[in-house]
Amino acid sequence: xxxxxxxxxxxxxxxxxxxxxxxxxxxxxxxxxxxxxxxxxxxxxxxxxxxxxxxxxxxxxxxxxxxxxxxxxxxxxxxxxxxxxxxxxxxxxxxxxxxxxxxxxxxxxxxxxxxxxxxxxxxxxxxxxxxxxxxxxxxxxxxxxxxxxxxxxxxxxxxxxxxxxxxxxxxxxxxxxxxxxxxxxxxxxxxxxxxxxxxxxxxxxxxxxxxxxxxxxxxxxxxxxxxxxxxxxxxxxxxxxxxxxxxxxxxxxxxxxxxxxxxxxxxxxxxxxxxxxxxxxxxxxxxxxxxxxxxxxxxxxxxxxxxxxxxxxxxxxxxxxxxxxxxxxxxxxxxxxxxxxxxxxxxxxxxxxxxxxxxxxxxxxxxxxxxxxxxxxxxxxxxxxxxxxxxxxxxxxxxxxxxxxxxxxxxxxxxx
Ligand SMILES: [Zn+2]
Ligand SMILES: [Zn+2]
Numbered sequence: 001x002x003x004x005x006x007x008x009x010x011x012x013x014x015x016x017x018x019x020x021x022x023x024x025x026x027x028x029x030x031x032x033x034x035x036x037x038x039x040x041x042x043x044x045x046x047x048x049x050x051x052x053x054x055x056x057x058x059x060x061x062x063x064x065x066x067x068x069x070x071x072x073x074x075x076x077x078x079x080x081x082x083x084x085x086x087x088x089x090x091x092x093x094x095x096x097x098x099x100x101x102x103x104x105x106x107x108x109x110x111x112x113x114x115x116x117x118x119x120x121x122x123x124x125x126x127x128x129x130x131x132x133x134x135x136x137x138x139x140x141x142x143x144x145x146x147x148x149x150x151x152x153x154x155x156x157x158x159x160x161x162x163x164x165x166x167x168x169x170x171x172x173x174x175x176x177x178x179x180x181x182x183x184x185x186x187x188x189x190x191x192x193x194x195x196x197x198x199x200x201x202x203x204x205x206x207x208x209x210x211x212x213x214x215x216x217x218x219x220x221x222x223x224x225x226x227x228x229x230x231x232x233x234x235x236x237x238x239x240x241x242x243x244x245x246x247x248x249x250x251x252x253x254x255x256x257x258x259x260x261x262x263x264x265x266x267x268x269x270x271x272x273x274x275x276x277x278x279x280x281x282x283x284x285x286x287x288x289x290x291x292x293x294x295x296x297x298x299x300x301x302x303x304x305x306x307x308x309x310x311x312x313x314x315x316x317x318x319x320x321x322x323x324x325x326x327x328x329x330x331x332x333x334x335x336x337x338x339x340x341x342x343x344x345x346x347x348x349x350x351x352x353x354x355x356x357x358x359x360x361x362x363x364x365x366x367x368x369x370x371x372x373x374x375x376x377x378x379x380x381x382x383x384x385x386x387x388x389x390x391x392x393x394x395x396x397x398x399x400x401x402x403x404x405x406x407x408x409x410x411x412x413x414x415x416x
Contacts, residue, residue, distance in 0.1 A: 003145045003415045005176060008048035009036070010389040011409050014182050015067030017390055018048050020057075023143050027119045028057040030079075031138060031149050031178075035070025047074050050410030058082065058118050060125075061106075062151030063135035064090035064218065072102065081106045082116070084125065086134035089249040090218055096281055097242070111253075126166065129159040131367025133220040133250050139171055145415050146171070148381060149178040152390065155373040156192045156365065158221045167380040175415065177383035177402070181391025182368035185398065190370035193225045199363050200229035200333075204308060207359070209329040211235075212311040214349055215336055217243040219367070220256065222335060227257045230308045231265055238267045238297060238309040241274035241290060259295045267297045269309070271318050299324040313349050320352075328357035335364050375399035387413075 008018040015037030022028045030051070039046050047053070053076055061069045061083035069091055072081065083091065085108035095102045109116060111127040111134070121142035128137045130152045140147045148171060155163045183190065204211050215222045217239065223246075230237040237257075239247070244259050251258040257266045270291045278287045290296055299322040302309065311319065311332070319325060326332065332353030334341050341362075343350050353360050369377065378386055378401050385405040388394035394406070407413055 003143045005147070005178075005387065005407075005413045005415060006050065006411065007178075007387065007389055007407050007409060008051045009034075009409055011387075011407050012392070012394070013037075014390055014392060016046075016048075016070075017068055018051060018071075019149065019178060019389065020051065021121075021140055021147060023120050025120075026055065027121070028055065029118065029121055029123070029140060030057050030059045032062055032068040032151070033059055033071040033075060034065075034067040037067050039070075044074060047071055048410065056080075060123060060138055061087060061091070062138060062149065063087055063130060063132040064094070065132050065152065066094070068151070073100065073104070077104060080118075082118075082123075083108060084127075084134040084136055085110055086250040086252075087132075087136075090132070090134070090246070093245065093249060094218075097277065127159070127162055128153045129157040129163050130154060131157065131216075131219045131221060133218070137166075145175045146173055147176045147178065148174050148383070150180050150377075152180050152182070152368060153377075154190075154367060154369045155377070156190055156370075157367070158193050158224055160192070163377065167377060170380045170382070174381050174383040175385065176405075177378060177381050177386045178389050179374065179378055179386055180368065181374060181388055181394050181397065183366055183370050184374065184391050185371075185393025185396065188366045188370075190373075191365045193221050193365060196222075196363055196365050197225045197229050197232075200226060200308070201232050203331055203333065203361060203363070204229060204233040204235060207306070207329070207331040209306050209327060210302070210324075211306075211308045211331045211333060212326070212349065212353070212358075213308060213333045213335050214311055214313070217246045217310070219336075220246065220250065223247065224256065226308055226335075227263075227266060236265045236267045236297075236305070236307045238269050238302065238307050240269050240271060240310055240312075240315070241278055241287065243310050244268045244290060245286070259290070259293065264295070267295050267307070268293075269302070270296055270298060271315060273315060273318060311349055313347065316347075316349055316352060326353045326356035326358040330356075330358040332358050332360050334360070334362045337364065337366075338362060371397070371399045375401060378402055
């Protein structure tokens with residue numbers, strides 16, 4: 001009755017996660033099949049060499065970030081794939097937009113699905129707090145063992161109570177905790193989304209014209225933060241066609257803002273590039289539907305009404321061409337990981353805002369737990385062994401942890 005655990009990729013890297021749990025008869029669960037963060041999208045041959053593709057397996061995807069599902073299309077067609085229902089929607093949307101649509105079936109669970117029986121394993125997905133919506137921790141029981149995989153998580157986002165609840169009432173008798181450690185050894189800011197909301201409110205109050213914000217449309221916690229900041233300062237939040245598409249795909253069963261009569265202060269900006277994108281995807285109907293609703297807006301209309309406006313670098317030219325360029329009375333906020341910002345790039349929103357005399361600010365908080373919360377979580381779960389994944393600082397974590405079992409990528413550990 002021996003179970004084996006193999007971290008194919010992720011014991012010493014962030015991203016590209018891929019973990020295997022195999023039963024005594026060879027039955028296999030694969031947790032995530034992520035694209036390494038430094039790998040160009042679309043490049044093939046990136047699956048970990050230690051992952052055996054000749055035998056069947058079931059893939060469980062923890063959440064919709066590319067470093068957890070990006071190699072999905074490279075897996076054998078006969079492998080079964082599972083993810084959260086909204087995660088599957090977001091994966092399909094991301095794949096379509098980059099012209100590499102997902103052609104395979106993804107079976108889905110919901111946040112209240114309870115446990116799934118997959119062969120000799122019982123899998124219990126538990127909704128968690130992360131910068132991707134519909135992110136799950138996965139509890140896997142079978143063959144006398146209990147394993148908890150955190151996926152990516154934090155305890156300072158808008159769903160922190162989900163993790164606090166787990167800390168207060170931890171699952172019992174966990175043998176192995178596979179925990180992410182992205183923020184070990186870093187001094188990345190770990191403020192709450194609520195505190196960030198207050199900072200956006202302060203900025204909107206002192207800004208005479210627009211607050212332009214660059215953030216990931218799939219970071220829905222951030223969209224909510226911005227929506228609330230807009231509402232508190234009497235402004236509209238303006239998202240583009242893609243931002244609206246993301247919200248509409250995941251709104252079911254939530255109180256998320258979504259374009260429509262219930263949220264009159266949420267507007268959808270129709271731009272030529274947005275139209276081109278959705279026409280290319282064969283979704284002209286979506287553009288027509290959005291463009292004919294009262295919540296749709298245009299660059300010209302926005303020029304005269306101060307708002308909080310989603311702005312990606314790819315939209316800069318069309319904003320400038322139609323009366324929505326930066327002025328000294330605007331603010332530009334970079335609200336993503338600062339590693340994605342090259343302030344020296346003269347074509348970036350940051351540089352163009354500076355050149356125009358607009359205020360530039362970084363307002364962001366990490367999608368991952370800080371060291372203290374990692375320690376608090378691991379201590380509460382109190383596993384027999386903690387297996388580090390998704391981190392660079394695990395050799396010298398500098399925090400109190402349960403007994404750590406350090407594996408190498410591809411090393412097979414028999415849980416005897
Ligand atoms: Zn990740
Ligand atoms: Zn993630």
